[in-house]
Amino acid sequence: MLKIHYDLPLHRDSASRFLPWITGLMVFLGVMSLAFALVLGNAASSWSQALGSSLTVQILPLAPGKPGQDERVRQALDLLRETPGVSAARALPKSESEKLVSPWLGSNASLSDLPLPTLVDVRADGTSLNVALLRQRLDAEIPGSVLDDHGNWLGEVSRAAVTVQTLAFGALALIALTAILAVIFAVRAGLQLNRSTVELLHIMGASDRYIARQFQRSAAGNASRGGLAGLVLAVLALFAAQRIVGPQSGLPIRLALPLTDCLWLLLVPLAATFFAALTARLTVLATLKRLP
Amino acid sequence: MIRFDSVGMRYGSGPEVLRDITFELAPGSFHFLTGPSGAGKSSLLRLLYLAHRPSRGLVTLFDKDISSLSRPELSLLRRRIGVVFQDFRLIDHLSTLDNVALPLRLAGAREDQIREHVSELLRWVGLGDHLEARPPTLSGGQQQRVAIARAVINRPSLLLADEPTGNVDDRIGTRLLHLFEELNRLGTTIVIATHNEALIERFNHPRLHLQGGHLDRLPPGAKPY
Numbered sequence: 464m465l466k467i468h469y470d471l472p473l474h475r476d477s478a479s480r481f482l483p484w485i486t487g488l489m490v491f492l493g494v495m496s497l498a499f500a501l502v503l504g505n506a507a508s509s510w511s512q513a514l515g516s517s518l519t520v521q522i523l524p525l526a527p528g529k530p531g532q533d534e535r536v537r538q539a540l541d542l543l544r545e546t547p548g549v550s551a552a553r554a555l556p557k558s559e560s561e562k563l564v565s566p567w568l569g570s571n572a573s574l575s576d577l578p579l580p581t582l583v584d585v586r587a588d589g590t591s592l593n594v595a596l597l598r599q600r601l602d603a604e605i606p607g608s609v610l611d612d613h614g615n616w617l618g619e620v621s622r623a624a625v626t627v628q629t630l631a632f633g634a635l636a637l638i639a640l641t642a643i644l645a646v647i648f649a650v651r652a653g654l655q656l657n658r659s660t661v662e663l664l665h666i667m668g669a670s671d672r673y674i675a676r677q678f679q680r681s682a683a684g685n686a687s688r689g690g691l692a693g694l695v696l697a698v699l700a701l702f703a704a705q706r707i708v709g710p711q712s713g714l715p716i717r718l719a720l721p722l723t724d725c726l727w728l729l730l731v732p733l734a735a736t737f738f739a740a741l742t743a744r745l746t747v748l749a750t751l752k753r754l755p
Numbered sequence: 756m757i758r759f760d761s762v763g764m765r766y767g768s769g770p771e772v773l774r775d776i777t778f779e780l781a782p783g784s785f786h787f788l789t790g791p792s793g794a795g796k797s798s799l800l801r802l803l804y805l806a807h808r809p810s811r812g813l814v815t816l817f818d819k820d821i822s823s824l825s826r827p828e829l830s831l832l833r834r835r836i837g838v839v840f841q842d843f844r845l846i847d848h849l850s851t852l853d854n855v856a857l858p859l860r861l862a863g864a865r866e867d868q869i870r871e872h873v874s875e876l877l878r879w880v881g882l883g884d885h886l887e888a889r890p891p892t893l894s895g896g897q898q899q900r901v902a903i904a905r906a907v908i909n910r911p912s913l914l915l916a917d918e919p920t921g922n923v924d925d926r927i928g929t930r931l932l933h934l935f936e937e938l939n940r941l942g943t944t945i946v947i948a949t950h951n952e953a954l955i956e957r958f959n960h961p962r963l964h965l966q967g968g969h970l971d972r973l974p975p976g977a978k979p980y
Contacts, residue, residue, distance in 0.1 A: 664861075667857060668835075668836075668858070668862075673861065755808045755829075
């Protein structure tokens with residue numbers, strides 16, 4: 464096995480000893496932020512997919528003397544079923560429509576007296592459905608009908624999801640920045656504590672890269688140890704949260720992440736290790752330039 | 756090989772500790788560097804081992820103007836210089852063997868060769884039983900021998916020593932001077948800063964004498980005024 468040789472006692476100084484702790488904490492927070500952003504993105508995408516393929520047609524009851532409600536519903540169903548891009552159309556029975564409004568009006572309300580619109584659930588087949596044309600035809604052929612493609616609601620949900628996701632990624636960036644500042648502080652403290660040895664190596668002909676490599680390896684080792692611990696803790700926390708906010712919770716969100724997203728989470732400690740090493744290297748090289 | 760031309764040196768914005776130093780050392784020469792305390796011996800050595808830049812004048816080392824060299828070139832030049840510091844400057848957390856091996860590691864030598872050469876040299880300076888000892892557990896004299904072994908392990912082109920016999924008895928001191936002479940015979944240029952007049956008399960070499968920031972060159976056996 465290749466033995467890493469350290470001329471500088473970096474493993475002994477207090478600045479280096481605290482680095483695994485800070486990296487562990489940062490990786491934990493980073494993984495949680497990223498997982499939150501990914502969960503939210505997946506949820507928004509699945510809501511959008513589910514609602515994007517479904518439309519609702521409301522057929523409002525007309526004044527007495529006009530064509531009967533059942534006849535208009537049948538005409539609407541015929542029109543919808545012959546429209547290209549519509550895979551299914553089903554009129555909701557009155558009992559189902561009443562169930563939908565009962566949370567607002569109460570279960571004791573006499574809903575049968577209310578002029579509730581008939582709702583038609585429409586399933587679109589892919590993207591071939593021309594919603595604007597369908598709306599035009601419904602307006603022309605079935606007066607009192609309203610086509611709702613959930614565009615407004617989807618827009619709101621999408622905007623909210625993007626905002627929260629941006630905040631989560633912003634938090635991730637701040638966490639990364641804090642970790643980088645912590646590494647710079649630790650490396651500078653290490654250089655100060657080992658100043659005489661660094662000067663000695665410099666005088667003996669050690670190149671700046673040779674000295675920087677020692678700090679770089681030490682930072683990478685500390686960051687990988689801390690990062691691994693942070694990742695394990697974050698995964699445990701995510702599992703615990705998944706058990707609490709499972710499908711039985713009734714919340715319209717799933718914490719389980721697909722495999723590709725899990726790989727993104729694994730990248731957090733790897734990125735922490737890479738950036739810790741890079742930051743250490745650049746900090747040392749910049750500081751050594753002050754030596755003759 | 757080494758040439759100083761009207762060199763001045765100051766620390767920060769302080770007064771000049773060396774003024775108009777001009778001298779030339781031929782390759783393979785042996786000089787003692789003498790002078791009273793505070794005369795600037797250590798400062799001159801710092802210029803020679805490239806730990807400090809002159810505030811004025813021209814320094815030429817190994818026929819290269821050091822002011823025109825890049826950082827990597829300066830690093831390569833420093834590897835050709837062995838230094839014995841007055842305070843030894845050993846690295847406490849490294850073993851005796853690893854301290855002495857440092858110049859070889861910096862030069863990229865193979866680990867098996869390093870161990871063989873370093874062990875042999877440490878045996879020669881009487882530290883064969885202390886290969887794994889840490890410097891704080893060694894006596895002053897032992898630490899000095901480790902420092903000397905580290906300075907000579909890669910057969911430098913220039914060896915600079917600041918009071919190298921200050922902490923050892925006469926017998927070891929003489930033996931170390933013989934080691935320096937042996938290196939000198941192999942082509943190493945030697946400059947030894949010392950106060951030890953007895954040693955200077957015993958080993959007949961010219962001296963560079965510093966006084967008041969100025970340098971005089973004295974032939975073997977001559978004493979400063």
